[in-house]
Structures are given as C-alpha cells and as structure tokens.
Amino acid sequence: MKLLKWLLIVLVTLVLIIGIGTVALVYLVDWNDFKETIQNQTKKHTGRDLTITGDLSPSVFPWAGISIGEISLANATGFGDQPFAQIGSADVKVKLLPLLRKEVEVRTVELKGLSVDLQRAADGTTNWDDLIQPTTTTTTSTEDSSTEVEVEGGSAAIAALKVGGIDISDANVSWLDVQSGTDAKLSNFSLNTGAIELGKPFDLATEFNVASKSMDLAADITGKGEVSVDLENQVYSLTSFTLDTDAKGASFPNGEMVANLAANINANMLEQRVNVDGLSLAALGLKLSGKVDVTELDQEPKIVAALKSDTFDPKELMAKLGIEAPTTADAAVLSAASLSMNLAASPSSANLNDLTITLDDTTFNGSASVPSLAGAIPPLRFDFTVDAIDLDRYLPPVSDEPADTTTTAAAPAADGDAPLGIPSDLIRQLDVDGVFKVNKVKISNLTTESIVVPITASGGKVSINDLQAALYQGKINSNVSLDASQDTPRFAVSMNLDGIEADPLLADLLQKNSPLSGKGGFASNLTTSGDSINAIKAGLNGEFNMAFNDGSVNGVNLGYQIRRAQAAITGKELTEEDKNVKTDFSALTVSGNFANGVMQSDDLDMRSPLLRVGGAGSVDLPKEYIDYTLTTLITGSAEGQGGKDLEALKGVKLNVPIQATFAALAADPAGVILKGMRDNIGDNLKNQAKAKADEVKAAAKAKLDAEKAKAQEALNAKKAEAEAELAKQKEAAQAKAEEAAAQAADKAKDKLKSGLKGLLK
Numbered sequence: 001m002k003l004l005k006w007l008l009i010v011l012v013t014l015v016l017i018i019g020i021g022t023v024a025l026v027y028l029v030d031w032n033d034f035k036e037t038i039q040n041q042t043k044k045h046t047g048r049d050l051t052i053t054g055d056l057s058p059s060v061f062p063w064a065g066i067s068i069g070e071i072s073l074a075n076a077t078g079f080g081d082q083p084f085a086q087i088g089s090a091d092v093k094v095k096l097l098p099l100l101r102k103e104v105e106v107r108t109v110e111l112k113g114l115s116v117d118l119q120r121a122a123d124g125t126t127n128w129d130d131l132i133q134p135t136t137t138t139t140t141s142t143e144d145s146s147t148e149v150e151v152e153g154g155s156a157a158i159a160a161l162k163v164g165g166i167d168i169s170d171a172n173v174s175w176l177d178v179q180s181g182t183d184a185k186l187s188n189f190s191l192n193t194g195a196i197e198l199g200k201p202f203d204l205a206t207e208f209n210v211a212s213k214s215m216d217l218a219a220d221i222t223g224k225g226e227v228s229v230d231l232e233n234q235v236y237s238l239t240s241f242t243l244d245t246d247a248k249g250a251s252f253p254n255g256e257m258v259a260n261l262a263a264n265i266n267a268n269m270l271e272q273r274v275n276v277d278g279l280s281l282a283a284l285g286l287k288l289s290g291k292v293d294v295t296e297l298d299q300e301p302k303i304v305a306a307l308k309s310d311t312f313d314p315k316e317l318m319a320k321l322g323i324e325a326p327t328t329a330d331a332a333v334l335s336a337a338s339l340s341m342n343l344a345a346s347p348s349s350a351n352l353n354d355l356t357i358t359l360d361d362t363t364f365n366g367s368a369s370v371p372s373l374a375g376a377i378p379p380l381r382f383d384f385t386v387d388a389i390d391l392d393r394y395l396p397p398v399s400d401e402p403a404d405t406t407t408t409a410a411a412p413a414a415d416g417d418a419p420l421g422i423p424s425d426l427i428r429q430l431d432v433d434g435v436f437k438v439n440k441v442k443i444s445n446l447t448t449e450s451i452v453v454p455i456t457a458s459g460g461k462v463s464i465n466d467l468q469a470a471l472y473q474g475k476i477n478s479n480v481s482l483d484a485s486q487d488t489p490r491f492a493v494s495m496n497l498d499g500i501e502a503d504p505l506l507a508d509l510l511q512k513n514s515p516l517s518g519k520g521g522f523a524s525n526l527t528t529s530g531d532s533i534n535a536i537k538a539g540l541n542g543e544f545n546m547a548f549n550d551g552s553v554n555g556v557n558l559g560y561q562i563r564r565a566q567a568a569i570t571g572k573e574l575t576e577e578d579k580n581v582k583t584d585f586s587a588l589t590v591s592g593n594f595a596n597g598v599m600q601s602d603d604l605d606m607r608s609p610l611l612r613v614g615g616a617g618s619v620d621l622p623k624e625y626i627d628y629t630l631t632t633l634i635t636g637s638a639e640g641q642g643g644k645d646l647e648a649l650k651g652v653k654l655n656v657p658i659q660a661t662f663a664a665l666a667a668d669p670a671g672v673i674l675k676g677m678r679d680n681i682g683d684n685l686k687n688q689a690k691a692k693a694d695e696v697k698a699a700a701k702a703k704l705d706a707e708k709a710k711a712q713e714a715l716n717a718k719k720a721e722a723e724a725e726l727a728k729q730k731e732a733a734q735a736k737a738e739e740a741a742a743q744a745a746d747k748a749k750d751k752l753k754s755g756l757k758g759l760l761k
Contacts, residue, residue: 042073046131048084049074070113076127079119084127088113088170109163114171114189122178163196171208184212193227201228201239217249234269241265253322259283272297279307284320286312300346308340314359330393333360348373355384362389368434377426382434391443416534424484430457445508447471460485474500474521490529491536497522502548518588520548526594537621538597545591590615597621604630611635617658624662631655 042050053070072086089112119127171189175182189208196202205224211217225241243261262280267273276292290307314334315325325334337359344351350370357364366384438451450470456463460483467478476497483490503517526542529535586608592601597620604615612635617628632654658665660672 046073048076048130051083075117075119076130078121079117079127082117083115084117086113086115087111109166111168112170114168116173118173118175120177120179124179163193165195165202166191166193168192182212182214184210184215186210196227196229198232199228199230201226201237203227204238212249215249215251217247217251219245219247221245236267236269238263238265253284253320257283269297271295272299285316286310300348303343303345305343305345306341307343309338311336311338313337326394327396328394329397333393336360359389363387375429377429377431379431380434381432382436384434385437386439386441388440389438389442391441392445395443416537417532419531420533422482422484422489422531424460424489427457427462427482427484428460430462432457432462446505447508472501472505473519474498476500488529489531490527492527494525495523518548518550520546520588522546534622540594540597540621543591543593545589547587547589549587601628609635626658626660626662626665628658629655630658 039050039052042048051072051074053072069089070087072083075082075084089110117127168189168191171186171191173186173189175184177183187209189206191204191206193205194203203224204227205222207222210219210221221243223241223243226239228235228237228239230236241261241263245257245259245261247259248256260280260282262278263276264278266275266277272295274294274297276294279288279290279292281288287310288307289310290305292303292305295302295304314337318325328334337357339355339357341355342353344353349372352368355364355366355368364384364386366382368380368382368384370378370380372378433456434454436451436453436455438448438453440447440449441451442448448469448471450468452466452468454465454467456465461481462484463479463481465479465481467476467480469476474497476495478493478495481492483492498521499519500521501519522544523546524542524544526540526544528537528539528541530539588606590601590604592599594600599619599621601618602616604613606613612633614631614633615628616631617626619626619628634653656673658673665672
C-alpha cells in the first residue's frame with residue numbers, strides 16, 4: 001500500500017510539475033517574442049514574408065489554443081505588392097482533457113477579416129504554385145468496421161467531435177486570370193453555424209457578394225441549411241438547404257436575375273453515393289423540381305435524375321430573357337408550357353429518357369442518348385414524337401394590306417456564286433441515328449399526317465431514308481441525302497407521291513382556287529452537287545414524271561381563249577357561260593429529264609373532250625429562262641368547253657409558245673401565257689382564214705374554168721353543127737347550081753339543037 005501511495009504521490013507531483021511548467025510556459029513567456037522566429041521560418045520554407053502585426057495569445061487549460069491578431073503573407077514574385085493572404089484576427093481553442101479520450105471539443109472558431117488574392121499570369125502560372133506541397137496519406141480502420149478511411153498522414157481516428165460553432169466574418173477572395181482576361185471577387189463572406197457535434201444536426205448560414213468586371217455582374221447570395229456529420233458511418237447531410245441569389249449586370253436578361261435553390265443533400269461515402277431530393281430551382285418565372293442520385297463516386301460516377309417544371313408562360317419567360325415575343329396569327333398561343341425528363345449520365349455516356357414537353361395543346365415526347373462522350377462531337381441517338389401541332393397559329397399573321405414599296409429600298413440581288421458555307425468538316429464528324437415523328441401537322445394551311453422522318457449521319461453523309469407521310473388521300477415516300485465526304489458536297493432527292501388529290505391540296509396550300517384538280521401522283525429522282533446556288537442549279541441531273549386523271553387545269557380555259565380570239569376576228573361577243581375559266585381533262589401526263597441544270601420535256605399530253613394539248617421545250621435553270629411550246633389540237637366540242645362556235649374549228653392545231661425569263665413569268669405568269677396564246681391563236685386563225693379563202697378562190701377558179709371549158713365545148717359543138725349545116729347547105733346549093741347549070745345546059749343544048757335543026761332545014 002505504501003508503494004502504491006508513493007507511486008500516486010510521484011505521479012501527481014509529475015502532473016503538477018508538467019502542468020505548472022506548461023502554465024508557466026504559456027503565461028510567463030511572452031509569445032510575441034517569437035514573432036520574428038516564426039516569420040523567419042516562414043521565409044525559409046516558402047520564400048515569402050509573413051508579417052504578424054497583432055498579438056499571439058496562447059491558452060492551455062482548460063482550453064488549449066491560440067488567438068491571433070492581424071497577420072499577412074506576401075504575394076509571390078511578379079504578382080503585385082498586395083498580400084497573398086491576410087487575417088484580421090482568429091481564435092481557435094480545443095478543450096484539453098477530452099483529447100486524452102480522442103475526443104475533440106472546440107470552442108467557437110472565430111475568423112475575421114480573411115482576405116485571399118488568387119491570380120493566374122499570362123503564361124499560366126499561379127501565385128500559389130510555390131505553396132503547393134505533396135501530402136502523404138495513410139489508411140485507418142475502426143474497430144467495428146473493416147472499411148478503411150483515407151486521412152491525412154499522421155492523423156488519428158477521432159472518437160467524437162464537438163465544436164461550439166464556426167464564426168467567419170468579413171472574408172474576401174479575389175481572382176484575376178490574365179491569361180483568359182477574366183476576374184471575380186467574393187466579398188463580405190460570412191459563415192455561421194450552431195454548435196457542432198458528430199451525429200447531431202446543426203444550423204449553417206452564409207452570406208456573401210460576388211462581382212466580376214469582365215463578366216459585368218454583381219450578385220448578393222445568402223444560404224442556410226441544417227448540417228449533420230456522422231464520421232463513423234461517413235454519412236453527411238445538408239437538409240432544408242436554400243440558396244437565394246439576387247444578381248445584376250449585362251450578363252443577365254434585362255440586367256437582373258433572381259434565383260432560388262432548395263434541396264436536401266445526403267452523402268454516404270461508405271456507399272460512395274450522394275442523393276439530392278426536394279430539389280427546386282426557381283428563376284425567371286420558371287420553377288424546376290426533382291431529385292438527383294449520384295453513385296460510384298470512387299469509380300465512374302453515375303448520375304440519375306428526374307426533373308420537371310411547373311406550367312409556365314413562354315411569353316413571360318421571353319420577356320424576362322429580354323427576347324421580344326413573336327407576333328403570331330393566334331394571340332392565344334405561347335401561353336402555357338411545361339417539361340419533364342429523366343436523365344442518366346456518366347463521364348462516358350448520357351441518356352435522356354421520358355422527355356415530355358407541352359406547348360399549349362401540343363405534346364412532344366421522346367428520348368435521346370449519347371453512347372459515348374469521347375470525341376469533339378459525340379454520337380447521338382434519338383426518337384421524338386409530336387402528337388399534333390398547327391404551325392400556322394405560330395406564324396406571323398397574314399396582312400390584307402398591300403406591301404408598302406414606296407419607302408423600302410430594293411434589296412440587293414443575291415449572289416448565286418457566293419458559297420453556301422456548308423459545314424463539311426462538322427458533318428464529317430457527325431454520328432447520328434434517330435427518327436422524328438409527327439402524328440399531324442398543319443403548316444401554310446396544308447395538313448399532313450403520319451409523318452416519319454428517319455435521320456442518319458455517318459462518314460460525312462447525312463440521309464433521310466424512307467421519309468413517309470400521308471396527305472390528301474395519298475402518300476409520300478422520299479429519300480434525301482447530303483454527301484459532304486468529298487471536297488464538293490453532293491445532294492440527291494428521290495420522291496414518290498401517289499394518290500394525291502390535287503384540288504384540296506393546292507387550294508389549302510395557296511389559300512385560293514386550286515390551279516389543278518384530279519387524282520394522281522408525282523415521282524422524281526434528282527442529283528446535283530456544289531457549294532453555291534448557281535453550282536447546284538448547273539449540276540442538276542435526273543428525271544421526273546407526273547400523271548393525273550379526270551381533272552381540270554383551273555384558271556386557263558383554252559376553249560374560251562380560242563373562242564375569244566375567234567370573236568375578236570369575227571366581231572362576235574362571248575356569253576357569260578363561255579367564261580368558265582378552266583380546262584377539263586380526262587388525263588394529264590408529263591415527264592422530263594434534267595441535264596446539267598437544263599430540263600427537257602417533250603411529252604406533255606393532256607386530253608379533254610374538246611382539246612388535246614401537247615407540249616415540248618426546255619427550262620434552263622442556270623440562265624433562268626423557259627422556252628416551251630404548248631400545242632393545242634381542237635378535237636370536238638363540249639358544253640361549257642367549246643360550244644357550237646368551235647365546230648367550224650374542229651381539227652385546227654394551235655401552237656402557244658411560252659418564252660420568258662423566270663422573273664417575267666413570276667411577275668405575271670398568266671400574262672406571259674395569255675400573250676402567247678393571243679398572238680398565236682390570232683395568227684393561226686388568220687392563217688386558217690387565208691387558207692380557207694385561198695381554197696374557196698381555187699374552187700371558184702376551178703369551177704369557172706370548168707364552166708368556161710364547158711361553154712367552149714358547147715360553142716365548138718354549135719360551131720361544128722353550123723359548119724356542118726353550112727357545108728350541107730353549100731353542098732345542096734352546089735347540087736342545085738349544078739342541077740340548074742345542067743338544066744340550063746340542057747336548055748341551051750336543046751335550043752342549040754333547035755337552032756341547028758333550023759339551019760339545017
């Protein structure tokens with residue numbers, strides 16, 4: 001017992017001696033005498049000047065610690081004369097006896113007037129490079145867990161931690177990056193907490209200002225929350241956290257932005273997981289809420305998030321963003337929108353699932369993924385669907401007022417040789433595979449349904465293969481491609497429209513009477529190349545064909561124009577019934593070929609009860625000139641199309657040339673066509689009338705010649721008859737004369753004979 005007693009006496013004596021010595025060391029020794037030593041050691045190890053202006057006030061029992069007055073550390077060479085860091089005052093004290101139980105009990109930590117100056121020079125060096133020292137790490141494990149926790153070398157496991165609180169005030173951190181020309185300053189920073197104890201929640205509040213001249217912004221930020229730290233299980237949480245920001249500057253729409261962030265954050269480092277729930281971000285009248293989970297922090301972190309917005313007014317959002325809302329045909333649109341999505345991402349890939357965007361009464365659904373985030377332009381996969389949208393509601397309203405051309409200067413003509421600037425280098429890096437679907441869309445009053453647009457891009461080739469759509473009782477299939485793999489971009493388009501009703505389609509599209517009616521289709525297969533409008537036009541090659549049945553060409557009544565020309569020649573008037581401005585046809589077909597930008601078509605064939613119209617000619621795209629001739633053959637008459645007046649013209653063939661520049665044809669298409677019709681119909685009818693007159697004249701001459709020949713023949717017959725009668729009469733007279741002469745001779749002979757007889761007597 002005596003031995004034990006003496007041992008206790010010796011132990012107490014030693015403790016008293018050590019305690020008295022420690023107290024004497026703290027209270028009898030003036031620590032300010034060591035300022036120079038501390039400053040010299042700092043200079044030796046860092047090369048920088050440490051200036052201790054305030055007093056050093058240590059304490060030992062029951063709180064071991066030190067209070068420090070004003071202190072500053074010089075900046076690195078070449079970064080100015082202002083201090084790198086300075087402190088107005090600091091006070092840190094730890095309760096001594098709990099340390100023997102590996103328990104840390106700290107009185108309120110006070111830090112006032114902290115100021116840090118951070119800089120990066122033009123060559124990329126920073127003013128803290130010389131202060132960075134490599135640290136060693138070891139591992140330790142708790143008795144009830146095999147999990148190893150990485151801690152700083154030389155540290156011991158902490159069994160318990162109690163801190164009276166943390167009080168940081170008037171802290172300032174400045175940042176100047178000469179290399180990038182940016183700057184930022186955190187000022188008036190304060191951080192206050194309640195009493196901190198492991199495993200128990202404590203309050204945290206912070207407030208600071210952020211400003212940047214280079215970014216022209218200034219913000220006041222306040223935050224608060226409840227923190228919980230469980231070192232044994234390595235679980236850390238920040239609940240009921242809010243962060244309010246009131247920012248101003250040219251960087252923000254309309255020069256200001258107010259944002260509010262709220263969340264509950266829980267980190268489990270043993271499971272390498274961080275969960276954020278109750279997430280809410282409100283700014284610019286838009287509120288986004290959801291949750292975020294981050295896992296595998298020690299490997300390749302994976303993020304899974306579910307986010308959605310409340311319903312917001314897009315026009316109000318645009319106003320807050322400083323964007324002028326477009327003037328729309330329907331003032332009620334752009335009034336309600338919302339979005340929701342699920343996100344799964346990692347450093348190597350990202351997936352956007354269950355994306356839903358609503359705009360007014362339209363819903364957009366889809367998903368997208370980026371299989372790999374490696375490379376400058378990651379690959380993209382997507383599948384998007386729009387249920388129904390009337391785009392005409394979102395377009396500018398159609399004005400009934402004529403365009404004011406008196407004060408608007410004529411725009412300079414576009415240079416067709418100017419490069420289009422097709423980003424070939426960018427296209428060659430694309431890796432896209434997706435499909436865009438629209439159940440129903442209306443644009444330019446044209447309604448299309450069941451639209452499927454598959455898009456692929458790879459190796460410098462962008463393709464839309466097997467584009468499908470249903471419109472106006474028909475279907476469309478098309479393939480479109482752009483090949484930018486070579487120096488000169490190449491384009492290809494193939495299209496097939498089948499069963500299309502032309503009348504309602506064109507009437508809806510043009511918002512007036514359709515120029516064509518009938519059911520039919522159109523097909524084309526075209527290719528071209530170039531990086532300018534003129535090159536693309538000059539390189540166009542391929543073919544097309546069109547066929548429609550039982551329809552009409554509206555706006556042009558060829559029969560009426562023929563009768564109009566005939567009436568002008570004959571002086572007759574047309575009835576109102578004759579002015580039905582359309583040309584019916586039972587069939588209309590045409591095809592053509594493009595060769596280096598020149599379209600040649602020679603097989604236009606339109607058949608109607610009255611007319612048969614053909615056509616041949618060319619359209620020169622590079623020269624923007626059309627040279628096409630319509631050939632019209634009048635085959636008969638039909639009620640409302642020809643009428644009885646054209647019976648006389650049956651079989652007449654008319655050529656109607658269309659020769660004009662694109663500009664002239666665009667300015668007055670009907671005028672160009674009707675001029676050709678008027679000129680050529682009039683000329684043809686005059687020629688026909690002249691030919692008819694020549695025919696009548698020839699017939700009259702032939703008849704006259706025939707009658708003359710007949711008269712001559714009758715005259716000749718009469719003459720022959722007269723000559724025969726004269727000859728007969730002459731012969732009779734001759735015979736009578738001869739008979740008379742004979743009688744006279746006989747008488748004379750008888751007389752002579754009587755005379756001689758008398759003589760002889």
